[in-house]
Structure formats: structure tokens, C-alpha cells
Amino acid sequence: MREKNEDSDLVMDEFGLYVVADGMGGHNSGEIASRLAVEAIRGFFETAATDDRLDKAFDSYRRRRTAGQRRRSFDEFRLWKALEAANLNIFSTAKRFPQFKDMGTTVVATLFVGARVYVGYVGDSRVYRIRAGRITQLTEDHSLANEYVKMKILRKEDLPRFPYKNVIVRALGLGERVKVDTFYKESRVGDHFLLCSDGLTDLLNDDDICQIVVSAESARSACASLVSEANNRGGVDNITALIISLHPEGTQVGSHSISDSRSLADSDATVTLPIAKGS
DSSP: OOOOOOOOEEEETTTTEEEEEEEETTTTTHHHHHHHHHHHHHHHHHTTTTTTHHHHHHHHHHOOOOOOOOOOHHHHHHHHHHHHHHHHHHHHHHOOGGGGOOOOOEEEEEEEEEEEEEEEESSSEEEEEEEEEEEOOOOOBBBBBHHHHTTTTOOOOGGGGGGGOOOOOOOOOOOSSSOOOEEHHHHOOTTTEEEHHHHHTTTTOOHHHHHHHHHOOOOOHHHHHHHHHHTTTTTTEEEEEEEEHHHHHHHHEEEEEEEESSEEEEEEEEEEEOSOOOO
């Protein structure tokens, strides 16, 4: 297991915002990149709550939208812009400090608003939805392996043996601009949403993850069990899991992260989010 934790996470219950980032780069710069990402996203949402510049930017975006281009709602737009701000924060820092040249990070973020969950991501950190005992990967890895699968150079069953399966083709911080993928899904009471770094999914398959989550007593225990099982299977990377469980009595959030044999983050809380009941 790596001595430094290059993963960072962010829990902002007041906004219904949850983020996981997995940094990369030498000289501890991966740790710095992921931390810069989550702090930039935090700052963006805190500033936007009391500043009308985002409203003006959204109005401008709607006017500029070309025919055939998918229209983002305001909430999807602000998540998109938050991740773009995180990218610029990392890139600008690396330009000022040469020792952090080429540092970057993956990021995956979920924003819960009403009955919708908005997802924004760059890289190969993932969001899963577990619903009625079935698991669905909602994000698509920005990785060399996934590109090869789409090009039919590789088959999915060959991925565990592919030597470059952890090479990503997109990350925050490597350029002044980055393509951020965003979308939304309808949420239901009873859903569990898992945000995780590839340290988890390199060692646990989807069925493993689903079984652990649905059998756990809480979001916290589910995260701890996921990370523990991945570590027991020989984890050599940082491992982070963050789960948002939608219950009738409130939304339960848990997270767990390790870089060695120690727990670096372990939290559990039940909060009230405006999630519509039923489907």
C-alpha cells in the first residue's frame, strides 16, 4: 500500500454534494492535486451560493447553445463549472511551482437536487448505483483500456490482464482546459450511490461490491467493508469509498479511505436531503 494517500474526498451535505478525487504525479504532487481539486469545488459552491456571477454565466451559456447541443440544467451547469474550476486551480498551481509539473487527478462528483442526482467526472474514478439488489456503473472510464474496448481492440474479459489498465486518457490539471462529462439520473428511496477510486475497483468486481453494500447495516459499515475486502485481496493503491444511501427517514452518508494499514477517513452521518420518495 502506498505510504502517501493521493485520494481526497469531499462531503457537503448542505449542498447535497459529494466528491472523490484520485491524484497522480511524483514528489507527493498527486496528494496535492486531489486536495486542490476538492478544495476548489468546495470554494466554488460556497461562493456561488452568495454570488450572482454563476447565474449570469448560465444565462450566457443558454444563449450561446448551438442547435443539437444537449442543454444542461442550472444544477448540471454549476457542477460542470465547479469541475472546470478545479482543473484550472491545479493547472495554475503547477505552472507556479515547477516541482508539481504534470500533476493531475481524477474526479467524480454527485450533486443531489430533488429527485435527481447530477454526476460530473473526469478520469477513471467511478459512480455506481445499487438499486433493488442490482448494481449499475453510471460513469464510463476515461482510460486507455476502455478506449481499446470501444475500438474492439480488447474484450472486457481481457481487462484484468491488460498491463496498462490504469492508464487514463483524461485528468484534471494537465491542461488549461479539460472535457468534463456530466449527466443526471432520477433517484429513488432505497438507492445507494457509491463513489470510489480505482484502488477499490481494481480488486473488487461489480458483484462483489453489490453484495457488500446491500448486506451492510449502514453506509459507513458498507464503505469500511469494501475497503477492508479490497485491502485483504492485496491492495497496492490508495482505496477510497463514499456511499450515499437514500432512506425514507433521511439520507445516510459514509466514507472510508486508507493508504496503508491505517484508516485515514472514517465517517458516518444521517442528513436530510430533498429526495423525492418513490419513482
